[in-house]
Amino acid sequence: MALTPFISQDKASGELQNAVLELMQLDATLSANIPQSLRLPMIDLVRQVNSFYSNKIEGNLTPPADVLRAQENPTSENAAEDLLEIKRHIEAQRRLSAEPIDQVAICSRESIARIHRVFYQGIPAENMHIKINSDGETAFLVPGEFRTQGVRVGQHTPPSAEAMSSYWTWFERTYRLDRLHGVSPILAAAAAHHRLMWIHPFLDGNGRTGRLFTDQYLRAAGLGSYGLWTISRGFGADVEAYYGALAAADHVRKGDLDGRGELSDSGLLKFTEYFIATALEQVRYFSSLLEPRMLSQRIDNYFEMRKQGALLSTTGMELPVLRIEARDVYRRLLNYGPMERSEIRAMLSMSESFVHNLLNQMVDEGLICQEGCKPVSLRLSRHSIDFLFPALF
Known part of the structure; x- marks a missing residue:
């Protein structure tokens, strides 16, 4: 196994380290300054914002007005599938946020499989046949079950199903938050987001599962006001930039000066800078709203x-x-x-x-x-x- 875990503090530029510190400071200020009476209503609203943008990334174009109405009306049998998807995603966030977060277990395969199961809970079995290639071939998706076959995602070929076990062992060991300190947990959050997407553990739902995981991870990493703001709003505001940053970190190593792992360290640095800049932009925006x-x-x-x-x-x-x-x-x-x-x-x-x-x-x-x-x-x-x-x- 040879993947760079994350951009370590000693290899991060002063500018990147300062950005992380500013993110942590603004997050703490937002958490301290928001009126207690507004905290829970705002968290509920941000779940809807998060769902809108995370699902928009996947091609769900439900209008914001419908997203805001989604929680007021009981589910109708005639409701559009896109709206039902939004409602399930909001409910998944609610359930996950109500559970304690363990700094060790958060990056375990069991924890990530549970996120996937929670997201797909309530989907009828007849809707779980997933298209897996351009020939129209389908496979049955079992929520929380890791894929047992090879896939291709755009220009990226994820690890084989047989190789995933060793990648999971590496992932669980690398991103344990009880072993990370200072600005490292935030730098690790960026890398873990990409590495999970790169592994692509499920036949379907990897993007939304990955972003739900990152929501959990940022909370566990010490960002106490996360949930009053969401990084998915930044990802979804410019989907092309998001996918471009992920693709940069997908690149294989470009010679001995580009790290010692399978993938490009310069690509991971670009994604990390993008991730931190996006998070900083979002916490600034939500802080301005609540000023x-x-x-x-x-x-x-x-x-x-x-x-x-x-x-x-x-x-x-x-x-x-x-x-x-x-x-x-x-x-x-x-x-x-x-x-x-x-x-x-x-x-x-x-x-x-x-x-x-x-x-x-x-x-x-x-x-x-x-x-x-x-x-x-x-x-x-x-x-x-x-x-x-x-x-x-």
């Missing part, structure tokens, strides 16, 4: 336009007028967290019927959550996403 002063201004503008009845829904319908007091409720929930109805009534100094009607409208529109006797809490309405978080999709 308190600018977010507050967008909230003011949104509710002012709602008071005037000047906004449309994601389907082009005119949204109903919403009293400006809704802004005060929303802002208070954002800054201070969940509130009892009695506290809201006292804050607004309005009648019980007024508060009841206002909160009911905000619930119907997805701006707040009000369940039984639980306190009222903040939500992110799909109708407000484009306004509060511009250029998210």
Whole structure:
């Protein structure tokens, strides 16, 4: 087995090391500064963003408005397969994020096979026949089962099924996070993303499984706000650049000055620089979205336009007028967290019927959550996403 594990710290340029350090610092700042009341709604929204872009890379062109509606409606038998795929991907993220991450087991073949199974859970057996070559030949895909035959992916021929066992042993040993320190876990995340794609362990679903793995790995590597931002948004924003960077790292070694492994070290360096630059771009973008002063201004503008009845829904319908007091409720929930109805009534100094009607409208529109006797809490309405978080999709 001869693959360079990752661009080690002693071989990374000062510029690359500084980029990793900036990524870690911005990530920590984002995690510390986001209002606690906004953390869970934002994580839920980013799952939808992640699903949109990760599936877009694979040719799923479900419109953002449909992605945002996907979690509000029960699955219909007549729903388009692309939309069902989005829903499964969001649910896979939810399930995986709810499980503890082990720094040793995260890169094990069992863990990655589980990610693959979770992603494909719920797909009918009749939809699991996968086209495996240009002649139209198909094979039956078993979720979580590694391929037992050779494949070709574009210009890349992955390792044979017989050779995969030794590659897995190498992968598990190389990317254990309990043995990596400093900036190495982030540099390793970039390499592990490429190496997993290069091994191509499954007949189908390698791209989305690989990106779900990278989501898990970045969290385990110490990026505490990952989930409030997603690198897949950067990958999916320019799919050609993403595939180009992966292809550069696929190249075989170009002489003795290009490393000592099977693959090009210069190609791996290009992919690592691309990976870190993409992650840095995304954490900067999401940090700017959540910057308190600018977010507050967008909230003011949104509710002012709602008071005037000047906004449309994601389907082009005119949204109903919403009293400006809704802004005060929303802002208070954002800054201070969940509130009892009695506290809201006292804050607004309005009648019980007024508060009841206002909160009911905000619930119907997805701006707040009000369940039984639980306190009222903040939500992110799909109708407000484009306004509060511009250029998210």
